[in-house]
Amino acid sequence: MSNTADAYTQAGVNLDEADDAKLRMREAVHETHIPGVLGGLGHFGGLFDISVLDMSQPVLVSSIDGVGTKLKVAFALNRHASVGADLVAHCVDDILVCGARPLFFLDYLALGKMDADQAVEVVRGVAEGCRAAGCALIGGETAAMPGFYAAGEYDLAGCIVGVVERSRIVTGEAIRAGDVAIGFPSLGLHTNGYSLARQVFDGDDLGQFVPDVGRTLGDELLQPHRNYLPAVTPLLDADVVTGMAHITGGGLVDNLPRVLPDGLAITLDATTWDILPIFHLIHQRGEIAWGEMQRIFNLGLGYIVLCRAADADRALALASAQGGRRVGVIHEQQPGESRVYVEGLPA
Amino acid sequence: MSNTADAYTQAGVNLDEADDAKLRMREAVHETHIPGVLGGLGHFGGLFDISVLDMSQPVLVSSIDGVGTKLKVAFALNRHASVGADLVAHCVDDILVCGARPLFFLDYLALGKMDADQAVEVVRGVAEGCRAAGCALIGGETAAMPGFYAAGEYDLAGCIVGVVERSRIVTGEAIRAGDVAIGFPSLGLHTNGYSLARQVFDGDDLGQFVPDVGRTLGDELLQPHRNYLPAVTPLLDADVVTGMAHITGGGLVDNLPRVLPDGLAITLDATTWDILPIFHLIHQRGEIAWGEMQRIFNLGLGYIVLCRAADADRALALASAQGGRRVGVIHEQQPGESRVYVEGLPA
Numbered sequence: 253m254s255n256t257a258d259a260y261t262q263a264g265v266n267l268d269e270a271d272d273a274k275l276r277m278r279e280a281v282h283e284t285h286i287p288g289v290l291g292g293l294g295h296f297g298g299l300f301d302i303s304v305l306d307m308s309q310p311v312l313v314s315s316i317d318g319v320g321t322k323l324k325v326a327f328a329l330n331r332h333a334s335v336g337a338d339l340v341a342h343c344v345d346d347i348l349v350c351g352a353r354p355l356f357f358l359d360y361l362a363l364g365k366m367d368a369d370q371a372v373e374v375v376r377g378v379a380e381g382c383r384a385a386g387c388a389l390i391g392g393e394t395a396a397m398p399g400f401y402a403a404g405e406y407d408l409a410g411c412i413v414g415v416v417e418r419s420r421i422v423t424g425e426a427i428r429a430g431d432v433a434i435g436f437p438s439l440g441l442h443t444n445g446y447s448l449a450r451q452v453f454d455g456d457d458l459g460q461f462v463p464d465v466g467r468t469l470g471d472e473l474l475q476p477h478r479n480y481l482p483a484v485t486p487l488l489d490a491d492v493v494t495g496m497a498h499i500t501g502g503g504l505v506d507n508l509p510r511v512l513p514d515g516l517a518i519t520l521d522a523t524t525w526d527i528l529p530i531f532h533l534i535h536q537r538g539e540i541a542w543g544e545m546q547r548i549f550n551l552g553l554g555y556i557v558l559c560r561a562a563d564a565d566r567a568l569a570l571a572s573a574q575g576g577r578r579v580g581v582i583h584e585q586q587p588g589e590s591r592v593y594v595e596g597l598p599a
Numbered sequence: 600m601s602n603t604a605d606a607y608t609q610a611g612v613n614l615d616e617a618d619d620a621k622l623r624m625r626e627a628v629h630e631t632h633i634p635g636v637l638g639g640l641g642h643f644g645g646l647f648d649i650s651v652l653d654m655s656q657p658v659l660v661s662s663i664d665g666v667g668t669k670l671k672v673a674f675a676l677n678r679h680a681s682v683g684a685d686l687v688a689h690c691v692d693d694i695l696v697c698g699a700r701p702l703f704f705l706d707y708l709a710l711g712k713m714d715a716d717q718a719v720e721v722v723r724g725v726a727e728g729c730r731a732a733g734c735a736l737i738g739g740e741t742a743a744m745p746g747f748y749a750a751g752e753y754d755l756a757g758c759i760v761g762v763v764e765r766s767r768i769v770t771g772e773a774i775r776a777g778d779v780a781i782g783f784p785s786l787g788l789h790t791n792g793y794s795l796a797r798q799v800f801d802g803d804d805l806g807q808f809v810p811d812v813g814r815t816l817g818d819e820l821l822q823p824h825r826n827y828l829p830a831v832t833p834l835l836d837a838d839v840v841t842g843m844a845h846i847t848g849g850g851l852v853d854n855l856p857r858v859l860p861d862g863l864a865i866t867l868d869a870t871t872w873d874i875l876p877i878f879h880l881i882h883q884r885g886e887i888a889w890g891e892m893q894r895i896f897n898l899g900l901g902y903i904v905l906c907r908a909a910d911a912d913r914a915l916a917l918a919s920a921q922g923g924r925r926v927g928v929i930h931e932q933q934p935g936e937s938r939v940y941v942e943g944l945p946a
Binding site: 290296297298299300301302303308309310311312313314315316317318320321323324345346347349350352356358359360362390391392393395396397398399400401405407409410411413414418421447498500510 | 637643644645646647648649650655656657658659660661662663664665667668670671692693694696697699703705706707709737738739740742743744745746747748752754756757758760761765768794845847857
């Protein structure tokens with residue numbers, strides 16, 4: 253191997269460093285394993301025995317995503333332990349919209365130069381996010397890509413596979429006028445709008461304490477993407493959900509229409525939830541109108557569950573412990589009008 | 600949206616361009632759909648109904664990977680139509696090692712700047728690779744990552760999910776001394792060793808015709824990663840397979856040990872297959888010893904199937920149409936010795 257390591261090191265690939273990283277990731281990965289994982293069998297792939305699920309008509313729900321430019325904040329602070337959990341939470345929330353619970357996850361980490369310490373820190377974060385979601389990390393690729401990423405930089409993406417009983421798939425087709433929107437708070441920007449946010453704070457010291465947000469700018473921008481599985485599961489179990497939306501890229505305005513049936517719109521009352529201070533800060537510093545902010549950021553509302561008005565009290569009772577509040581209502585839409593109205597935004 | 604588009608465009612993200620790309624990818628993506636895909640339901644994730652499979656104990660086999668630095672060749676030639684199929688074929692071959700056939704695929708494309716033409720060309724290539732493997736492209740993420748990639752450059756990764764009957768999983772545990780190795784030819788470097796190859800050819804004109812390989816250097820380096828599913832399926836159906844290996848990173852020497860039981864080694868006879876001219880060229884130009892070449896490149900042998908000596912004639916009859924040849928034999932290993940011997944390499 254030494255010859256190879258030599259030649260490959262000259263080419264920017266260090267196989268020994270990669271082997272070392274794999275070895276140190278192993279324990280964290282194993283801790284995520286759940287019934288169904290067939291460890292030690294897949295030498296080129298990860299195996300999951302779905303017959304352990306004991307479902308009548310299991311439908312797999314899968315999503316792939318990356319952390320996005322939030323990674324630049326992690327680079328600037330040289331803190332790589334949380335972006336992995338951000339990625340997993342984002343993917344968990346995406347498949348949760350269909351009513352699916354996660355089964356397993358695979359991560360893709362591409363580094364400009366193989367740095368075992370950095371790779372292990374990132375992948376341990378992925379494993380932590382998987383453990384928090386009861387999701388097995390059954391595979392991953394850690395690739396040295398010389399000439400692709402600046403020194404100390406990388407890209408991180410991942411794919412989740414979850415499952416839902418076919419008869420329990422949530423499509424949004426059940427949404428009717430009069431349905432109530434229950435919103436769950438976000439913890440910050442989550443993983444969206446960072447290209448704009450980084451431009452707004454360009455040149456700012458990420459280490460500076462920002463009184464408005466109660467922490468440093470860097471800490472605020474690295475706030476985790478919330479995993480809404482614990483908040484939404486009781487509502488799914490109670491069978492009160494007519495539709496859901498994960499507020500990601502496109503903000504409040506562009507995600508809800510993805511599940512709204514034709515002829516229906518939603519009006520959100522922004523006075524019913526807390527618009528996090530970071531969004532006020534971005535609005536002020538970037539001179540970005542709220543009408544535009546709502547198309548880019550979650551504004552403090554990370555996930556929305558819709559239910560019948562008659563079920564609203566029961567649903568809110570289940571949701572309140574997780575911060576769920578009544579934030580809006582579904583109504584008929586006049587032809588050619590918008591699908592999403594956000595009232596009560598600051599002037 | 601215009602306000603948003605403006606602000607985001609300044610931040611390096613063009614939403615209109617992204618929407619345009621999605622629209623133009625749609626048809627190619629739909630053409631990959633197979634029974635089980637629940638189209639139009641998953642607004643945040645892709646859905647696949649595995650109850651259509653009618654299997655007794657289905658085990659999911661999943662793998663994630665990237666194209667790697669082969670992308671740099673695509674950038675240099677501004678040809679992006681084939682790297683997607685490379686990625687799919689690599690993933691198909693990885694799960695094939697367990698005996699799994701592909702079900703669905705998701706791709707992750709991260710571009711420095713959203714270029715609809717480029718993104719559509721890449722994703723159509725992914726869809727083409729999926730169609731060739733009978734695999735549904737049920738999801739994907741196309742992300743603009745300003746400040747991550749040089750203008751016109753991108754990274755491409757993807758995740759495959761396949762399935763195998765639990766009783767038919769190929770682990771390699773069945774391999775015994777005396778088993779025969781049947782090798783299938785590769786089409787070139789596939790997706791491994793490019794960091795080194797690019798260094799060897801650094802500064803060369805990719806457009807130059809190379810008589811030894813019968814095409815331009817660029818065309819040779821962009822030769823596709825072969826999908827071995829059609830070649831291997833007849834052998835799996837005939838139930839003669841004791842183990843398999845996909846020759847990827849680590850070349851001939853480091854992939855076979857991943858499936859070899861303890862105490863067993865394999866001897867390959869390099870005179871039984873064609874070492875493609877490109878490998879001779881890399882050997883000469885890079886002054887890289889063959890002992891090192893065999894640890895980095897497939898040397899013309901992309902996939903190996905092991906079977907009992909008694910089944911070898913029947914297996915070879917099934918494999919020959921796909922270029923399969925007898926390339927080696929399994930034998931007991933002396934303690935402390937190597938697991939893979941490659942005889943008959945050029946001096």
